[in-house]
Amino acid sequence: MTKISIAVCALLMATLVGCSDKAEAKSAVATPTQSSTVEQLEIGLLEERKARSNKMYVHPEFRTAVSNQAKDLKGYERSIYRGKHYRKKQESFRKCVMKRESNFRYKAKNRVSSASGAYQFLDSQWRSGLVFMMIKESKKADDGLIKKAKKLHNKPIKTWDRYWQDRAFFTAMNIDGDWSGKKHWRATVPGTGC
Numbered sequence: 071m072t073k074i075s076i077a078v079c080a081l082l083m084a085t086l087v088g089c090s091d092k093a094e095a096k097s098a099v100a101t102p103t104q105s106s107t108v109e110q111l112e113i114g115l116l117e118e119r120k121a122r123s124n125k126m127y128v129h130p131e132f133r134t135a136v137s138n139q140a141k142d143l144k145g146y147e148r149s150i151y152r153g154k155h156y157r158k159k160q161e162s163f164r165k166c167v168m169k170r171e172s173n174f175r176y177k178a179k180n181r182v183s184s185a186s187g188a189y190q191f192l193d194s195q196w197r198s199g200l201v202f203m204m205i206k207e208s209k210k211a212d213d214g215l216i217k218k219a220k221k222l223h224n225k226p227i228k229t230w231d232r233y234w235q236d237r238a239f240f241t242a243m244n245i246d247g248d249w250s251g252k253k254h255w256r257a258t259v260p261g262t263g264c
Contacts, residue, residue: 131152132215134150200222
């Protein structure tokens, strides 16, 4: 083992175990004359790094779902949901539906029906089905959002944040294939179709 590789191992060890200085790190690294070989040390360092990185991994959808951006319910913005059912090519249709159904208001409530939220899902008919579909997606994606999705059962759709309402839109739109759910947003006013 060269002096350079010993120094590299020392720096790696210092990074992984949090040694305060180089001297402490060097004393923690095995030399070729000691009982543990360099290969064993390198394997140990790699295993330690892998174990630490596995514990710290957070799925991108989870990170997005709990972000401040998800809580922002003001107006139209490109969807922050990027899961299985998201389709970038459907953003202009989503914008049109959102404008027509709620005037870009996530907290909108229809005065004559249970339709609510940015996409005016009929809360009485859609809430449980949407939650079921999103839980199914979360199980397959292993995104860590199953518990959060289950909590939506007890919340009116208009109280769901931006992430969940956008996710519900794309899920309903594409659950059975691209554009399969477009029929759910037929024009409610003649001449305003998307």
